[in-house]
């Protein structure tokens with residue numbers, strides 16, 4: 001596990017809460033919609049492949065949105081989202097496993113479970129097409145490999161999140177085939193799109209590559225695509241204020 005003293009207090013609090021969460025006493029088996037295919041098909045249709053995130057709030061967001069998650073997701077897909085991400089972390093993002101279930105029932109695109117998963121049993125909380133594994137928090141000996149294997153054993157695709165080249169090396173060595181470069185530094189919670197541009201050239205072509213966080217405008221979307229992103233994970237710019245999520249998604253999809 002990452003030396004927690006180097007993390008923002010909000011992130012330390014998120015990890016403490018994740019360690020406390022109850023885990024179910026069963027093992028899931030899922031039949032996922034392929035995320036790489038959904039991204040490729042959006043790109044082939046001339047659209048930016050956006051993974052739109054249902055993110056009611058966050059440690060860096062002012063305010064909160066209480067809209068029905070399924071309705072938000074339907075609007076995002078109507079705006080052209082290739083896939084949906086749903087925060088399931090309850091205490092800092094106001095997410096829930098129920099929200100993910102209703103979203104997955106409501107849309108026919110792949111759905112990513114966005115959470116802070118630290119142990120295998122946490123994978124069994126809810127079905128999803130893709131789960132997020134954050135390399136920074138799975139840095140014990142063999143920990144990332146074990147979580148990746150546990151996710152695949154259940155049928156999940158895994159998006160392995162990295163923030164620098166060293167984490168990318170670990171992700172690739174572990175066998176990740178879908179990698180996200182997070183522009184948000186979880187130590188300081190600052191966002192810098194240069195992060196993606198510095199890591200992306202080192203990602204092999206056969207890996208599906210997502211740019212995550214801080215994509216706020218069509219210009220940002222074009223910049224990340226030009227730097228090699230096969231997909232763009234966007235939360236705040238789509239959920240912002242009480243704005244129209246369909247229109248916010250469409251602006252980025254047509255970037």
Ligand SMILES: O=C(O)c1ccccc1NCC(=O)[C@H](O)[C@H](O)COP(=O)(O)O
Nearest residue numbers: 058059060212213214215234235236237
């Ligand atoms: O978004 C936060 O404030 C945050 C704080 C601490 C840890 C993680 C956080 N975000 C998780 C994410 O990865 C983002 O929700 C996702 O990449 C979308 O980012 P954005 O488009 O910048 O909302």
